[in-house]
Amino acid sequence: MVSFISTVPSFVSLIPLPSGSFQTYSTTPHSSPINCKIGADFDGDDRFPRRRLLHCLGATIGMDFIARSSSFVEVANAADLIQRRQRSEFQDKIKGTLFDALKGNPDIVPSVLTFALNDAMTYDKATKSGGPNGSIRFSSEISRPENKELSPALTFLEEVKKEIDSYSKGGPISYADLIQCAAQSAVKSTFLASAIRKCGGNEEKGALLYRAYGSSGQWGLFDRQFGRSDAEQPDPEGRVPLWATSSVQAMKDKFSAVGLGPRQLAVMSAFLGPDQSATEALLASDPEVSPWVQKYQRSRETVSQTDYEVDLITALTKLCSLGQQINYEAYSYPVQKVDLSKLKL
Structure with a gap:
C-alpha cells in the first residue's frame, strides 16, 4: 500500500492554477520555476495556495481511504455470497x-x-x-x-x-x-x-x-x-370474492384491482376452484377472456405446453409479490468459524 504522503508530488502537478497571475512549478528535474506575480491566494513567494493544497491533500486522503476500504468490500461481498x-x-x-x-x-x-x-x-x-x-x-x-x-x-x-x-x-x-x-x-x-x-x-x-x-x-x-x-x-x-359463485366480470374486476388482466385470469383458472374444466367453460363465455382460455387449452395439448x-x-x-417487502437476508445464519490453532498439520 502506497502511503498518502508519497502521492502528494503527483497531485501537485495536477493542481488547477489561477486564471490570473500565478507561479507554476515544473516536475522536470533541475528545472527552474517560472516566477510570476503572486496572487492574494498565496501565503508568499514560491509557495502553493493553501486552499488548493488542502484540496489536494483531501483528495489524496480520500483515495487512500478507498484503497484501504477495499478489504471491507471484499468481506461484504463474500458474506453476501x-x-x-x-x-x-x-x-x-x-x-x-x-x-x-x-x-x-x-x-x-x-x-x-x-x-x-x-x-x-x-x-x-x-x-x-x-x-x-x-x-x-x-x-x-x-x-x-x-x-x-x-x-x-x-x-x-x-x-x-x-x-x-x-x-x-x-x-x-x-x-x-x-x-x-x-x-x-x-x-x-x-x-x-x-x-x-x-x-x-x-x-x-x-x-x-x-x-x-x-x-x-x-x-x-x-x-x-x-x-x-x-x-x-x-x-x-x-377483499376476496367467492370464486365459485362470482360472475366473470366480478373476477375480472378483482384481478384488475391488483394489476392483473383477462390473460392472467385465464391462465390461473386452476386456482379458482377444484374443477378447472368447469371454470374455463365459464371464463370462455366472456369475449375478453375466451381467446386466452382457448390459447392455453391448445397449449396444454402440446408436448412442451410452453405458452x-x-x-x-x-x-x-x-x-406472489404483491405489496411485499422482501428481506434478502432471511434464513441466512452465521457461519461457524474454524479455530485454526486446533488444526493438526
Missing part, C-alpha cells in the same frame, strides 16, 4: 419437502393453489396493504366464506412447516413464504403429472419429458421473491 448460497440451499430443501408431501397427497393440490391465491388477493393498491403475507392462517380469516373449503390446505401446510422448521438453520419459515412456495410446487406437480400421462403413465419417462421440455428456467424471478414477513393480524374482510407454462409462472410470480 454466503447468504445467497444458504438461502438457495434452504429453498432447494423446501422444494424437496413440498414435492414429497404433495406427491403423497395429490388431491390437496387444487386447495393449495386457491389457498395461495386467496392469501395474495387481499392486496389493496390504494392502501398498499394485504397481499401474500400469510394472514389467511388466522382462524378469523380462514373461516370466511371464500376460504371455508380451504382448511385442509392449512392443516397440510402446518404439518409441512413443522418438518421444514426442524431442519432450518436460519429460523422458522414464514407462512407467507411457505404458502407461495407450496403453490409453486403444486404448479410443478401438475405439469409433471401431465408429462407422465403423455408417457402412458410411465413416471420415469414423464420426468425425462418434463425436464426436456418444461420451463423450469422461468422460475428464477419467483425464487428471488423469498423473504416475506408474516402479517400479525387478519387482513380486512371483503401455458411460461404465462402461468409469470402470473404467479407477480401474484
Whole structure:
C-alpha cells in the first residue's frame, strides 16, 4: 500500500492554477520555476495556495481511504455470497419437502393453489396493504366464506412447516413464504403429472419429458421473491370474492384491482376452484377472456405446453409479490468459524 504522503508530488502537478497571475512549478528535474506575480491566494513567494493544497491533500486522503476500504468490500461481498448460497440451499430443501408431501397427497393440490391465491388477493393498491403475507392462517380469516373449503390446505401446510422448521438453520419459515412456495410446487406437480400421462403413465419417462421440455428456467424471478414477513393480524374482510359463485366480470374486476388482466385470469383458472374444466367453460363465455382460455387449452395439448407454462409462472410470480417487502437476508445464519490453532498439520 502506497502511503498518502508519497502521492502528494503527483497531485501537485495536477493542481488547477489561477486564471490570473500565478507561479507554476515544473516536475522536470533541475528545472527552474517560472516566477510570476503572486496572487492574494498565496501565503508568499514560491509557495502553493493553501486552499488548493488542502484540496489536494483531501483528495489524496480520500483515495487512500478507498484503497484501504477495499478489504471491507471484499468481506461484504463474500458474506453476501454466503447468504445467497444458504438461502438457495434452504429453498432447494423446501422444494424437496413440498414435492414429497404433495406427491403423497395429490388431491390437496387444487386447495393449495386457491389457498395461495386467496392469501395474495387481499392486496389493496390504494392502501398498499394485504397481499401474500400469510394472514389467511388466522382462524378469523380462514373461516370466511371464500376460504371455508380451504382448511385442509392449512392443516397440510402446518404439518409441512413443522418438518421444514426442524431442519432450518436460519429460523422458522414464514407462512407467507411457505404458502407461495407450496403453490409453486403444486404448479410443478401438475405439469409433471401431465408429462407422465403423455408417457402412458410411465413416471420415469414423464420426468425425462418434463425436464426436456418444461420451463423450469422461468422460475428464477419467483425464487428471488423469498423473504416475506408474516402479517400479525387478519387482513380486512371483503377483499376476496367467492370464486365459485362470482360472475366473470366480478373476477375480472378483482384481478384488475391488483394489476392483473383477462390473460392472467385465464391462465390461473386452476386456482379458482377444484374443477378447472368447469371454470374455463365459464371464463370462455366472456369475449375478453375466451381467446386466452382457448390459447392455453391448445397449449396444454402440446408436448412442451410452453405458452401455458411460461404465462402461468409469470402470473404467479407477480401474484406472489404483491405489496411485499422482501428481506434478502432471511434464513441466512452465521457461519461457524474454524479455530485454526486446533488444526493438526
